Each structure stands twice: as C-alpha cells, then as structure tokens.
Amino acid sequence: MRAVYFDGAGARMRDDYPDPGADRNAGGGGESTVSVTLAGICGTDLEILDGYMSYRGVPGHEFVGVVEESGGRGATLVGKRVAGEINVGCGRCGRCQGGMERHCPARTVLGIQGRDGAFAERLSLPARNLHPIPDSVSDEQAVFIEPLAAAFEISEQVQAAAGSRAAVVGDGRLAQLICQVLKMSHGDVTCFGRHAEKLKMLERFGISTRLGAEPGEESKVHGNGDTQSFDIVVDASGSVSGFADAMSLTKPRGTLVLKSTTASGSGADLTPAVVHEVTLVGSRCGVFGPAIEALATGTVQVDHMADSTFPLEGFGAAVGRSREGDALKVMLRP
C-alpha cells in the first residue's frame, strides 16, 4: 500500500509498504483494518519529524476512515465510518485492568510509539479503540475528534469552581480547541497568542484575547495587569517560553495545566510553582465520547480551522504548510 514512512532522518512516500492487515490479523490479534479517508497533521507529528520519541514508522494519529475488516466483536463495525483512540495497552497489567490503558507501560500509540499510523492507505487498531461517527459529523470535522478529546481531558482533570478565570497560552490548533472547551466549563476564558488572525477566530466564541510578542522574542505576556490573575492556566503554546508565561499568569494556589511537550528539555524554572503553591497538571489524551458529542451537536466548532488538504504524495508540502505561523489543520487524503 501507499504510506509515508519516517526512517529517523526523513519522511517519504512509499508505494510498497506492507499492508497492516497482512500481519496484524494473521496472529488472531483481534485488530480491525481501517481504510483511511482523511488524516490531520498536528504539532506532535512535527515534533516526531524533529526526533521526538525516536519514532520510526508511519506517522499520523488523527484520522477518520472506514472499517474494512474486523474479527470477533468488531464484526459489526465493518463498513462503518470511524475515528480511533490511539493508545493500545497490553490488556493484562495492573494499569490496563484498572482502566488506565493509556498509561500501560507496554502500550503502543498509533503513529507515535511502536505502531504504524494514519498517513497511509490503511491502518490497524483493536476494535475496542474504534468509535462510529454520526452522519451529522463530516470527515473534515471527524479529524478533530482526537485533538478535541485531548482538550476535554482538561475538564476531566481540573474541576471549574464558580467564578474562576481561565487562561490559555498559545493560539494554535490545540489551543483553539482548548479555548472552546474551557469556555463551556469556565465561562471566563482569555487566550494569549501571537497571531492576530488566529486570536480573531476565538473572539466570535466570546473568548478574550491578548496579542503578545512575536516568535523568537522572550515572552508573549506583557505587563498588562494579567500577572497572577487566573485560577487555571493551560500552556498549549508548543514553545519553550510558553511555560514561563503560563506560570506568570497563574494565581497563587492556582492550577497550571501542561499540554506542551516542548518544555521538557528546557530546564524550566519551577521555583515560582513552589513559592506560589501552584498545582501542576500534566495532560495528554482524552476519551472520545465527549468530543464526538460536541461535534455532533455543534457545541464545539471546527470548520473554520480546516486549512488545506494534500495527497500522500504531497506530504513534504503539507508539513511545510503546517509549520507556517498562520496554518491551522492541514490534512492528508490517502
């Protein structure tokens, strides 16, 4: 089949890549083969191409597709349009048994860790990971289910108290979704970004915005009275300076939610977290149910975030577009 393969140095389209159905189903692994209709490129994919996770294989983890074949309990899924949760645990360890499959030490993660992903004609996932998509959700919208679930994960982890104020640092793909989700739970949401046109998109949802410094400058947060004034602050900036910005916005005894993996190697200064008794919450993937519901009912809107669509052959150009400052969701149509 045709697939984009990343060998650690570069990614290129191959048309002789082994079909996932060929080996996954051979061992009776209970996996379903999905024909990928549309896949989204996100910041994590760009980080993987830069060496994150030392991943080798087919990247891509945001997708919508149609189930081609599926054994056992997945048989009813054949022919259905689906999105898929990306973490696959061993099913036997204490964490899997305790409902924490996403944290299984032996897990594979679609297109990120030990499992070929969605930038291909076909992919394979266990039937239990697949969710049928209602007709009212388009393919373009369904590509947002995975990142939107990651945004809803914040609401699962952090309860909103009445009258609390929320801030989001960053105005990119994930930050846009987080702003809409926090608007539902918190009401008072301010986004700190550095792209005027992206901030403008948020204003229609009643989200306050602050335009900060340009990329490469020290901080996106200026001395405008916002320092230490938010109960919950989410760093979804994808930039090293975002963590310090987010920390400076967090009230004493407030909560700082970390959605960016980029800060990990930056030697971020944690002293303010101690001095101001800030609670740090790491946040990654979420469950799909609330995300599918929000798209089906229109509570969260994503149509304005679709950027451009490329064939697999255009992967290089798609990545190039995705890295541009004004780009939102770039998609691949295998």
Ligand SMILES: [Zn+2]
């Ligand atoms: Zn992603």
Ligand SMILES: [Zn+2]
């Ligand atoms: Zn496990």
